[in-house]
Amino acid sequence: MPEKKSVYQNVIRQFNHAAEVMNLDPDVKEILSKPMNEIIVNFPVKMDDGRIEMFTGYRVQHNNTLGPFKGGLRFHPNVNIDEVRALATWMTWKSAIADIPYGGAKGGIQIDPRKYSQSELERISRRFAFALGSNIGPEYDIPAPDVNTNGQIMAWILDTYQSTFPPQVRNTLLHVVTGKPVEAGGSIGRNKATGQGVCYCVEQWAKDHDFDLKKATFMVQGFGNVGSWAARLIAEKGAKLIAVQDHTGSIYCKDGIDAEKLADYVAEHRGIKGFPGVEEIKNEDFLSTEADIFVPAALENQLTAETTGKLKVKLVAEGANGPTDPDGDRILQEKGIDLIPDVLCNAGGVIVSYFEWLQNKRSEFWDLEEVDSKLYKKIIGGYKRVKEAAEKYKVDSRTAAYIVALSRILVVYKERGIFP
Numbered sequence: 001m002p003e004k005k006s007v008y009q010n011v012i013r014q015f016n017h018a019a020e021v022m023n024l025d026p027d028v029k030e031i032l033s034k035p036m037n038e039i040i041v042n043f044p045v046k047m048d049d050g051r052i053e054m055f056t057g058y059r060v061q062h063n064n065t066l067g068p069f070k071g072g073l074r075f076h077p078n079v080n081i082d083e084v085r086a087l088a089t090w091m092t093w094k095s096a097i098a099d100i101p102y103g104g105a106k107g108g109i110q111i112d113p114r115k116y117s118q119s120e121l122e123r124i125s126r127r128f129a130f131a132l133g134s135n136i137g138p139e140y141d142i143p144a145p146d147v148n149t150n151g152q153i154m155a156w157i158l159d160t161y162q163s164t165f166p167p168q169v170r171n172t173l174l175h176v177v178t179g180k181p182v183e184a185g186g187s188i189g190r191n192k193a194t195g196q197g198v199c200y201c202v203e204q205w206a207k208d209h210d211f212d213l214k215k216a217t218f219m220v221q222g223f224g225n226v227g228s229w230a231a232r233l234i235a236e237k238g239a240k241l242i243a244v245q246d247h248t249g250s251i252y253c254k255d256g257i258d259a260e261k262l263a264d265y266v267a268e269h270r271g272i273k274g275f276p277g278v279e280e281i282k283n284e285d286f287l288s289t290e291a292d293i294f295v296p297a298a299l300e301n302q303l304t305a306e307t308t309g310k311l312k313v314k315l316v317a318e319g320a321n322g323p324t325d326p327d328g329d330r331i332l333q334e335k336g337i338d339l340i341p342d343v344l345c346n347a348g349g350v351i352v353s354y355f356e357w358l359q360n361k362r363s364e365f366w367d368l369e370e371v372d373s374k375l376y377k378k379i380i381g382g383y384k385r386v387k388e389a390a391e392k393y394k395v396d397s398r399t400a401a402y403i404v405a406l407s408r409i410l411v412v413y414k415e416r417g418i419f420p
């Protein structure tokens with residue numbers, strides 16, 4: 001096995017390249033090349049059998065120039081400070097590209113949540129929120145779901161956070177987390193929002209390239225929230241889902257896989273393995289499937305020097321954060337494969353998080369039509385800015401996305417200056 005690569009190193013390589021192309025102000029470059037705050041908490045939790053186990057949680061706050069820190073919390077065995085730093089930095093770019101008034105943050109706990117009961121997960125989530133204390137807050141740093149976290153976990157975090165305040169002010173704190181269940185103050189459309197954003201971007205790409213989605217085939221890696229919603233929504237546009245991979249294996253069916261049925265199956269069986277009516281293929285053969293569109297929606301560093309050469313697709317639409325490393329990017333360009341980069345393609349989640357936050361602050365409830373049409377406007381606005389920057393600077397779409405983000409943040413540093 002090759003040594004696991006530093007994800008933050010990827011971010012810095014992408015960042016340095018964009019900074020060089022746009023000739024970024026060296027002072028602003030210096031500031032943005034390090035996260036503002038890095039919080040590590042160790043906390044004890046009582047297990048179902050009465051034992052105490054210690055957990056390590058992280059929250060990295062990269063930048064808050066455009067607004068409060070914002071970003072998800074993930075529960076995964078790979079969570080470490082390097083990964084969280086990278087994910088926090090991507091959140092800063094993502095909010096800036098989507099033109100929403102947030103900075104970037106990310107956090108998580110290094111655990112395999114499958115090993116814990118529901119009541120243990122509740123106590124782990126609550127103790128994590130308690131340990132973070134005032135490092136999060138509705139106008140300061142607002143967590144949301146990410147890999148292996150969901151609305152239920154956000155509801156526990158909200159409840160714990162509120163309980164640390166006097167009863168008179170508790171109802172003013174609803175917007176301390178987003179991605180809550182709708183009944184507990186969440187927004188309609190937040191659950192599918194990241195997949196919806198991926199689908200809007202793919203549709204826009206198809207429009208720009210005179211490409212008929214009804215005749216298209218696509219493949220998806222990862223069938224959690226992002227992958228399963230992207231698959232269902234892209235399939236609704238007439239494209240055929242022909243291959244899927246997740247942590248339990250890879251499946252293929254040239255006549256098409258029913259994304260809706262697969263989502264139901266995964267909800268029950270916790271993975272795609274054993275889904276009836278499809279062919280099981282080897283994991284190493286998955287990436288060489290011939291298809292038009294590939295949506296990586298799992299973890300980082302999937303498209304690398306070793307794997308990217310296998311791809312036989314026209315477009316990679318990144319639902320995950322950081323699925324392609326800089327070598328992977330180079331190979332995509334050499335092969336002429338188009339890319340909708342993560343910081344644009346998967347911004348639908350944080351965009352609808354912003355809508356949820358606004359609704360909470362204003363005690364409003366928007367309907368799905370309103371949420372979806374506003375999401376469309378925001379993400380396609382970002383898509384167009386990235387396309388214009390790619391044309392103007394004659395660069396690939398990831399570099400262009402970075403340039404859009406950095407230009408936006410640069411203006412504010414220039415206007416406000418650096419204290420003192």
Ligand code: GLU
Pocket residue numbers: 070071072073142143144145146147178179321346347349350351353
């Ligand atoms: N975790 C999601 C992301 O990576 C959503 C973040 C949010 O809604 O704050 O974009």
